[in-house]
Amino acid sequence: GAGVSQSPSNKVTEKGKDVELRCDPISGHTALYWYRQSLGQGLEFLIYFQGNSAPDKSGLPSDRFSAERTGGSVSTLTIQRTQQEDSAVYLCASSSGQNGGANVLTFGAGSRLTVL
């Protein structure tokens, strides 16, 4: 597609439930990133995938968070046993690695998660 697509745009869940958030990156982009944005906070890096390399999971806040990227394209971020502090906007971005090395990220509109 023309841009990065994320679904659902909004998700309300009960504490303790599992949630899955989906990201469709720009076609041909080899790198995919997940960030989290809490109210009034900047973007917190979670994980990134680059081609067939092992993902950089250094930003995942706990083992309740996991992500996979199938076929080098679509990615799913899974949060198990959700807690209220997981409430945030989860942003996905993709990159082609071009732009003279700047590695410009194109973001989706985000998935807003509310844990009651």
Place this chain on the structure above:
Amino acid sequence: QKEVEQDPGPLSVPEGAIVSLNCTYSNSAFQYFMWYRQYSRKGPELLMYTYSSGNKEDGRFTAQVDKSSKYISLFIRDSQPSDSATYLCAMRLSGGYNKLIFGAGTRLAVHP
């Protein structure tokens, strides 16, 4: 201490004003510096990026990087109500697909 510090504002200015947005950082190895703009309920979009130190101009926007002071700035001339948004600075190391480290974002309101 966060790697990238940015005053969250909010910053309120009249239309036509010159706006100065700033970030400081602690990692001297950062080489790429970016400014993203984020409208309410939207994802961030890239405004400008610079490599290493120096200035870069694009229309009403000017980005400055002072690596000796670990300080970056974004100037907006002749600000418009449509510039009202949150401005996020971001930076990363050189090479490959290294992750971007973001500031907290400064919320800007330009009133007519």
